[in-house]
Amino acid sequence: MEIFQIVSLGVVASLLFILLKDQKSSLAFILILITGIFIFLSVIQQIAEVFSLISNLGKKASINGIYIETILKIIGIAYIADFGAHITRDAGLSSVAAKIELAGKIFILVLAVPILTAVIETILGFLPV
Amino acid sequence: MLGEATILFQIAGIGIIVAMIHTILKQMGKEDIAHFATVVGFIIVMIIVIDEIANLFQQIKSVFLFQG
Numbered sequence: 001m002e003i004f005q006i007v008s009l010g011v012v013a014s015l016l017f018i019l020l021k022d023q024k025s026s027l028a029f030i031l032i033l034i035t036g037i038f039i040f041l042s043v044i045q046q047i048a049e050v051f052s053l054i055s056n057l058g059k060k061a062s063i064n065g066i067y068i069e070t071i072l073k074i075i076g077i078a079y080i081a082d083f084g085a086h087i088t089r090d091a092g093l094s095s096v097a098a099k100i101e102l103a104g105k106i107f108i109l110v111l112a113v114p115i116l117t118a119v120i121e122t123i124l125g126f127l128p129v
Numbered sequence: 130m131l132g133e134a135t136i137l138f139q140i141a142g143i144g145i146i147v148a149m150i151h152t153i154l155k156q157m158g159k160e161d162i163a164h165f166a167t168v169v170g171f172i173i174v175m176i177i178v179i180d181e182i183a184n185l186f187q188q189i190k191s192v193f194l195f196q197g
Contacts, residue, residue: 007153009133009134009137012134012137013137016137016138016140016141019141019145020145020148021142021145022195023145023148023151024144024167025147026171027140027141027143027144027147027170027171027174028144028175029151029174030140030178031137031140031141031144031167033178034133034136034137034140034178034181035137037182037185038148040185041133041184041185041188042133044188044189044192048191048192050190051193067185072193073193075193076189076192078187078192079188079189079193092155119191120144125160125193
């Protein structure tokens with residue numbers, strides 16, 4: 001089971017972090033960064049499968065491709081912003097982390113604009129004006 | 130997963146070795162060489178990390194952003 005490997009990797013990395021924290025805190029931080037990257041890389045294949053399933057279902061249900069694509073982009077941006085924010089918060093810079101999260105939210109909003117306009121237009125179409 | 134664990138241990142090893150070299154050189158009185166060795170060790174680890182970050186971003190681009 002993959003989950004045992006991931007958990008053991010996390011525990012080993014945290015032990016190494018404690019070992020390195022006193023002498024070289026900079027390398028210890030890099031250790032955390034590498035662990036986060038490895039855990040995500042080991043999961044990304046499953047994510048790709050789930051996303052291909054979602055897009056296939058979307059095609060079958062003849063939903064417009066743009067919506068599915070925007071949703072996946074939003075998920076991607078949300079994940080990366082979250083990853084960066086937590087890493088910088090681990091380094092102790094919570095203000096920078098808040099800025100990263102703010103930027104992520106704004107990018108997601110920008111991506112959501114076309115969907116919002118489409119929804120509003122369809123609603124207006126229903127109303128007997 | 131095994132490959133990743135080895136890289137993790139390599140970084141930890143480099144960190145410990147650099148710390149030891151730093152303290153040894155400091156006791157020998159060669160302070161500046163100690164700092165120089167620390168910087169070199171740090172650069173080596175940074176190169177490893179940057180490859181991994183590039184790999185991560187490439188994977189994310191392929192999964193999230195382009196295959197809609």
